[in-house]
Amino acid sequence: MPPRVLPNKCNGCADRDESRCEEVCPGDLMAVDPVTGKAFCRSTRDCWDCMSCIKVCPRAALETRIPYQLGYHKASLRPIMGKNRIIWKCVDINGKESTFEYANRITQKDGLP
Template sequence: MPPIIKTPKCTGCGACENICPGDLMVVEEGKALCRSRRDCWDCMSCVKVCPAQALEIRIPYQLGYYPAKLVPEMQGKEIIWTVTDLDGKEEKFTVKVRN
């Protein structure tokens, strides 16, 4: 399931393109784009690195149903994960980055 790109928020900085291990993310016409949606393996590297928070991954239907989502936000040496359930309730979890 490839990332959902919120194009109004995307600045076209290229961070997602530089970090994608599958070389799937590109910047075209100033906006991020996943060039092969079926080849994305949900590593979330692009989502975590995006400074504009323009990318998100939907939780697969089998795990959370739409509109549940999981959104990471890098904050220095931590990742703040925001989990939104079916009813719109949000919870935040902070995880320290090891490297």
């Protein structure tokens, strides 16, 4: 499932020459639409759900949909990167939100935004 862009949050990393999601995507699938200024996935069928773009987004403007075989289309999973931790917000098909927090092995000096 390719990332879902939340248009009210995405600004295409307007302060940068290349958006963070474009920069980090190992498949070179992410791009910014020159008209809307919003990120999008160029080839949704080629996305392999590595979630690199979602983790690196400074505005939390990307999320992944959990495959319908696991949770139907309304379910979502969104990481929120912190300085020393990552929080996963999971929303099930009924709208119930669960939060999981883990220590992060990557530190600020290692290149987190």
